[in-house]
Structures are given as structure tokens and as C-alpha cells.
Amino acid sequence: MANEAVVDDTGRSIAVVEGLQGVVTDWSSDQQAFKRVPWGKAMMWIFLLSDTFIFACFLVGYMMVRSSTTSAWPNPSEVFALTLFGKSIPLILIAIMTFILISSSGTMAMAVKFGYEKNRKITTILLVVTAMFGASFVGMQAFEWSKLIEEGVRPWGNPMGATQFGSCFFMITGFHGFHVSIGVIFLLIVARKVWKGDLENMKPGFFTTRRGGYEVVEIMGLYWHFVDLVWVFIFAFFYLW
């Protein structure tokens, strides 16, 4: 299929391919804009940019329905209060979830560092710890969902006030929880790669068959920190506001 070669802006020659395959090679043909950045990292950043717009749409939609409704908005401080040791503590579960997610970001950042140092054992442990933090976060969210569903909160109404509260809550936290769940799965996949030494030997990946070194851990980290980042905004605007 390769007919001729052209020289790109870095002086390397690249094959010109026809047909559908040509579309793919043209769009990925080493016209490098982001110097010294592995291609996977640039692509992850662009994915995260698009994800930012998705979450922004949810949060802006939430802002719109909350400030346009004429009925009273339920007080999150009371809705998410939990009775511990016979005392009602406002928002305590959400606070614990926040600290768990921040801690998982801390262990993730260190996994990236030890990955580049090729310390496979520590990197694997840190990745698995990160995944465990993530899994416990999803568990607490499941607990919170079932508590609210039991209290009669539905996407179309709730006993505490404005009907839009339920739809915003399930949509926003649900989409975020889905991101965390996917992240946990990917963390475990990357942890397994590190443990087996796949990244050291640049073995082709499971999904993409692309070869990757330890930048894979950093790319995974970008996704994970982003999930933490989105939670910062949800915590501020949905739970604290």
C-alpha cells in the first residue's frame, strides 16, 4: 500500500499510504507539536481536556437548575450528615471520601516517581494501594447512594425540596463514580504490567499492542489525578455550596 515517502518537518521520511489506513497514518504522522512529550501523554491530556468539558456541562447544568428553581434546595450539610457515636456529624462521609481520594493521588504521584526509577516492587505496591483507595471510595459512594435512595431521593423528586436535587446528585456523582471505577481497573492492569516487568522490556500492550515504557505509569497517573481534580469541584459546588 505504501506508494512513496515524504519528508516531514523533522527531516525524517514517512510513508504515504492510501485509503482508510492512510487517514490514520496521515493524522498520526509524527508532525510533533509537543516536543519531548511521549505521544501517549499528549493524547491523555487531550482526552482529559474533552472530559473537562463533559464534567463542566454537568456542573453548569446543575448551576442552572439550582439557581432557576423557585422551590427550596435541600441542605446538603443535613442530607449528607451521618450519625456516629450517637452524634450527628454534618457531611462526614463526604469529608472522609475526599481525604481518601487525595491520599490515593499522593500514592499515585509517588508510584510515577518510583516507576521512572525502575523500582518495580514499590511501584506495584503503590499502584495497588491507589487502586484500593479508589475501590473504597466507590464503596462509600454505593453506601451513600443506597442511603439516599432509602430516604426516597429519586432523579425525579425527593422529600427534602427541589426535585432537581436528585437528578443532579445521581448524574454528577454517578458519572464521577464511573470514572473512579474505570480508573481502578486500569490501575490494576498497569500494576500487573509493572510487576511482570512488561514496561522494562517494552512489551506490546494488551489493548493497543503499542509498546510502552514507564511513561505508561505517568499517563495512568494523569487520569487518576484528573478524577481527584473533578472531585475537588464536585465537593465544592455540590456538597459545600
Place this chain on the structure above:
Amino acid sequence: MSESQEGAKVEQQQHPISTYFWVWGGLFVLSTLSYMVDYMQFQGLLRWSLIIIFMLLKAGFIIAIFMHMFYERLALACAILIPTSFLAVLIGLMWLEANNTNMTRDTYLDEGSGVMVTEHGSSH
């Protein structure tokens, strides 16, 4: 610097572990502070400004240090951060729209019932 699979030079993000511990600790402190905003039941402008300040500080630390944006080349930072800043336009427009909707509802809708109020009393 190291060799990637294409043989091109790529930059590695290597920073002292103490940096991460400091940011981690900072995020804990900021989260505690924003939780205290609710616990102490601050209300009104004070509450909203504190929430926004702590949120932006946390987000800034995560993006700059944990996601290494501070150490990346400016081209990459611009490609990601400039499009994101356009969201301010969306937020501003929707804020105006929401307030307008709220005002119309206050003026023309019967309190909470969703029934239109006309000159001859309520009708469907």
C-alpha cells in the same frame, strides 16, 4: 531524558519525593479547611468565597505538581489550559440565563405549583 520507542528524546518527570509529601499535606490542610467552612456553618459571601479559594488552591496544586503541568513545556500547558478557560463564557452566559428563568418563574408562576398565574386567577 531517556529513549522512547521511536528513538526520540523524551523528558521524564523526576522530582524529589518531599515535593509530593508537601503537596499531599497541603491538600489535606486545604480539605480540612473547606470542611470546616461547612462545620462552622459560615454563610453567605464569606462561605462562597472561602469555598472557591480553597477549591482553586487544591485544583492548582493537583494540576501543577501532581499532574506535572508546572514542569511541562509551555506549548502543552497552553493547549490544555487556554481552551479550558473559555468555560468562563459558558458559565457566565448560563448564570445570566438561570437568573432570568428564575425571575420569570417568580413573576408568572404560582409559588411552587408550576401553575401559570393570569389576570383572571390561575389557569392551566
